[in-house]
Amino acid sequence: MLRNGTASVRNDTDTVRGVAGYKWRMAKLFRAVIMGPPGSGKGTISERIAQRFALTRLSSGDFVRENIAANTDAGVLAKTYIERGLLVPDHVMTRLLLPRLEEMTRHSWLMDGFPRTLAQAKALNSTCDLDLVISLNIPYETLKERLSDRWIHPASGRVYNMGFNPPHVQGRDDISGEPLIQHDDDKPEALVARLRHYKDMAKPIIDLYKSKGILHTFSGTETDRIWPYINSLLSTKIPSTSQTDTQRIPMP
Template sequence: MSLVRPLRLLLLGAPGSGKGTQTSRLLKQFPLIQSLSSGDILRSQIAAGTDVGKLASSYIKNGQLVPDATMVSLISNQLEQNSWLNKETSWLLDGFPRTVEQAAALNGVLESADANLNLVVELDVDQKVILERIEARWVHLPSGRVYNLDYNPPKVPYKDDLTGDPLTKREDDTAEVFQRRLDKYNQEIVPLKEFYDRRGILSKVSGNTSDIIYPKLSQLLLDEFGH
């Protein structure tokens, strides 16, 4: 089965809820869907030393969020460069927007191109489970590939599968630090969900592992956009 009409999807979920994993599985099952990750864009801009990258890096190094206007501009420009600002192309956003202010600004850009989001899915994962995952999480920083020692371990311990580079334990990947990120997410997600619920495009899939969530997510897409 495949999609018969264009899908413009936003995945919502707490940090550590598995949005990247779900995205990878969706792209394999539905080749027509293309993905845009705000984290990947930020990393590429920073690595390239662009003006936006330098600006973003200065905020990140100080532990601050990149301003909404900068993020909206970054995402909008990328959508335009990819020629996705139309009603025929299927794509999904991962990691943006995070706040209702970002959502409203992005909505204005998409609306003017007749390319509004037509599905928003919240990945509902028990946050106690997320904290347990975080303690076991290691990352290949250059690519952003994430491993978990419990359920998605690297083939060689503490080495990236593709490059063999050593993996890194990020400073904020501890339960204490990560709880603060979850607290902030919990504050921001309510108005963001209300924003999309008012537009009639919000759904939710629940589960504590990728293997539980993914079949539900896949079926939701097929029910709404497949045949």
Template sequence: MGVALGVTAHPASPLGGDWRGNVGPPGPLLRCSMGSKIEGKIEGRPASARASGGCQKQGQRKQSSRGFSEAVVQVARVAAPLLAKAMASKLLRAVILGPPGSGKGTVCQRIAQNFGLQHLSSGHFLRENIKANTEVGDMAKQYIEKGLLVPDHVITRLMMSELENRRDQHWLLDGFPRTLVQAEALDRICDLDIVITLNIPFETLKDRLSRRWIHLPSGRVYNLDFNPPHVQGIDDVTGEPLVQQEDDKPEAVAARLRQYKDVAKPVIELYKSRGVLHQFSGTETNKIWPYVYTLFSNKITPIQSKEAY
């Protein structure tokens, strides 16, 4: 839900100031000369008395203006967080959801290339923080080494920090939020424009995962069918060996996909209820991509017109 803050123009104050409480040139009836003697009569009253009354009105006007200005400051303090969120809403905020093997990485790469969005992968940030031995990286490493999922409070802390550094950028989140707790944390700092979820048949996912090999240090993913390495078992960039993760092996895939479905369901329902969810189904990324391209084209101008790969 976006926030719109408007300002209505008001006429100049009859006291010579403006609607913001700024004091303008005083009117002729309120002009006085401090410390000078004014002789003569104005409207039947001594000029000195009229001048004295004018000075009193000026003092009242200044006091009124000061009070009004203080009220404006108080309003500004309350409105500042809402204004920041409203400004953020002018930038495109998107999330991609999908089970392991659904092709999220490939779709994210194409969106980033075609629309200039920053591809923000939670897995990438985890690896970077673990490598740099940051506090949050060390916390995450303890869970990963035990074969456990990184808990909500750790991954949320990591991602909030990364997003804070990208407040002035269009971005696409990949791998976050995974749970309802994470989605609620994200909701507190921004309103999403697009959430896409990839629905891929179970058999297709099972085949893709069983054919998937990974370069662990970088997170680069290869598929022996449609994205094989130049040399089997070797990373194209570093020449280091590729591995197949235990949970990518056929016997573990079914349990992994069931787990994803259980955790992702409330997140999907949340975004569906807000009218920002877009679902794409199919078995081939190249056939899904044109529809994704059209969706984003309606929200942001492409930086290149390459609709298919």
């Protein structure tokens, strides 16, 4: 339910009357957030969840990049921070993200990369009710190893790992064939500060979601071992066979 909108299709099953006089039951929608330190596997796991459960995957990082590429006002502003290695301020992030979410009243989605601050979590909370938050808890040594091996296709945000999911052609993006790059802040010397920053920022957000009873934490060193637990949790919450975000089920 978008509280400031007119549609109300989440967390319950709505009944609407179609043109032929049929009633249609709108399947329950599902909204989730995935959190975790850099390298914890948010992107990798979101991709699996989106495919398995036919959710729309929303990545705030991709969204920032799209706005920068499209030269929107918020994108131009966001760029000035990212170029200096800073996080985009809350008011810019919410200006970018919330209108997008308001377009999603009839979609189930999973958000990666937002909220990153308590202010962003509160802004999200005032826009929609989340069903579930996945928090990934991965040891530091594992993060360090993974990130030193992470290669990115900057234009799309597609992520590779030379051991875990290498590109078909070394150093090249699978889809575009363009060169892959490594981020400076994936280097071990930058990681300690990034992790400390993540812990400080994430703690109040995690506490908030814990108090709402929607937080689920998964710990481990391998995505493939964590995945079955996430899969079975989500299987109890969303129908895996759903091919569309809003299912229409004819009712007598």
